[in-house]
Amino acid sequence: MDIHNVITFIAVATLLVISPGPNGFLIAKTVPLSGQKAGFANIFGFVAAFYVHGTLSIFGISVLLVQSAQAFFILKILGAIYLIWIGIKSLISAFKVSNKKLPNLAQRDIKPISMCTAFSEGFLTNVLNPKVSMFYLSAFPQFISTNEGVMNAYALVTAHSIVNFMWFSAMVFMLSRIKKSANNAQFKKWLNSITGIVFIGFGSKLALMKNG
Template sequence: MDINNITTFITVATLLVISPGPNGFLIAKTVPLSGQKAGVANICGFVVAFYVHGTLSIFGISILLVQSAQAFFVFKMLGAAYLIWIGIKALVSAFKVSGAKLPDLDQRNVKPVSVRNAFLEGFLTNALNPKVSMFYLAAFPQFISVNESVINAYALVTLHSIVNFVWFSTMVFMLSRIKNATNNVRFKRWLNSITGVVFIGFGSKLALMKNG
């Protein structure tokens, strides 16, 4: 594996990571409501999911998603349902905040997510996303030669994970620095509303995505 190959992969992985998607919106929802640790837990969930997709790609198991229309459909619908579920939860939280009197609003109206649940949200958001799987099926193999060792293949997954961790950790740090502003009740109501609509949109788009 030469330096040009590695540089190109990092460029492709960076563009994938920084492009708008469910990960960024999940972080933007989690940190203001549940804090920095929960945001980092989201990121750890992303990373673990990358290794799952990477492992499936390296050992050729996930090719079933491309070859089997039924397997792809089931996997796609699970991912779509999960994203829509997150969106509905966010909208419900927004309506709860809207229905409360601002001076009387307390933590019962907006419950923070535990570190464990934040990790699971991050993991499932990526593990059930066929688009991430397609990246590892379509782009990832282009950077691995026939005789490439498994260690080198996992090194690329690690590079993707590092890019992801750096980008979203920066996002978590920035959001935690403006905690006073993001803790504003009206901001939380607006954030939950936007997050809900965006995730439902992502889920609907994913449900309509065709194999190949």
């Protein structure tokens, strides 16, 4: 594999990873309320979704999303519904916190999400996102020549995953320092409110996105 192609792909993947999107806001929601382990579970969910999209692209299955307007529409709507659902859940949580009479929530009132739930949220946020699929359909094939094997293609998926892991791991460690702030009712209300609005916004934008 041409080292120039690898470096260029990593640069493109890095820009994709660090650009503002649902992944960053999901980490920002998860870590302060549920801790580092849940944040890393989110990240492993991201990575698993990348391998799903990469596999579909490598074997040409996801080309249906480009060729079939109906297939693209179904995936787009499923992704939009999921993001909006996360947003609504966060707003409901914010509303519940606003009804608390105590200025600070007791530790027993903080209910961290399970590792399985955190992984699932990270996985579904990416596997149902047509933008990730379009990246693997448009940019990804440009870095693979026809005479290269499947392992080289998966090496690029792994490179994308490593960049993703490094970036969001740094975010997890940074956000974990403010985890204790989640015991404060006002902080939890603010965090859930912002998260809810942002995810509903992402979901709405995705629902309106056009194919091609």
